[in-house]
């Protein structure tokens with residue numbers, strides 16, 4: 512029974528790989544580009560025949576902007592969605608005898624650099640772990656500083672978001688944030704919601720477990736209200752209730768964690784199921800174009816596997 516259900520579903524739309532990205536983007540309409548873990552990989556593989564010209568036009572569902580890529584990077588397998596755990600800001604500051612705030616400020620600079628590069632090279636979504644649910648336990652001054660960085664950053668960059676066609680989304684438990692920050696976030700999200708070139712998702716007061724819990728609560732309410740019955744609950748329904756429902760591409764193709772730590776640390780637990788992982792030695796404030804290229808090259812060398 513289970514098997515016949517799988518083959519009757521439409522073919523999945525996997526994320527980019529070194530070998531198959533553009534072909535998939537051509538076959539499926541842009542609105543269907545979200546990755547569903549493949550149930551029947553062979554169905555999609557049969558459809559991989561397109562001309563190179565069409566591949567270039569259709570990459571990531573966005574028009575090509577012909578920005579040359581650094582040597583060794585292939586446009587057709589640039590990841591659509593990159594997620595980043597921006598780790599090592601405090602260590603960076605301490606190593607220099609500076610206050611931890613300087614580490615966070617330097618971290619914001621790195622974030623600006625990576626956002627610019629994503630826009631330039633056609634990455635469509637960047638999700639950054641800016642403040643985890645556990646970070647509320649840090650010293651009050653540090654928490655307040657991070658909140659002020661978020662607010663100032665959003666205000667200062669508003670012009671660039673509009674000029675550069677960047678959509679901003681914030682995911683996480685905003686009920687814990689200062690009211691001023693929540694109002695600003697909602698405003699920025701509203702003002703940028705129709706921007707299409709690139710989406711920056713900032714995870715604040717976020718954890719993967721939080722996201723799953725809030726999705727369960729929303730689904731439970733639907734059952735309680737009689738909108739659905741328990742047997743309606745499936746992967747697709749859960750996906751719709753996760754906070755990453757703010758993006759067309761909820762599944763990161765590549766997760767980068769800086770500072771040499773080899774953990775996922777409660778970040779996007781559902782969404783990372785088939786994500787390629789890259790652990791950089793650099794501390795986040797030292798992570799720039801060269802380090803990003805290294806991560807992307809590593810990604811492009813991989814042969815992605817979905818267990819099929």
Ligand SMILES: CC(C)=CCC/C(C)=C/CC/C(C)=C/COP(=O)(O)OP(=O)(O)O
Pocket residue numbers: 597598599600601602603614615616618619622640641642643646657660661662664713770795
């Ligand atoms: C959008 C926005 C406002 C961004 C804020 C700036 C920024 C880079 C935040 C990272 C926050 C954070 C808790 C990182 C973890 O590393 P850590 O700093 O705890 O470093 P450690 O592992 O060296 O202690």
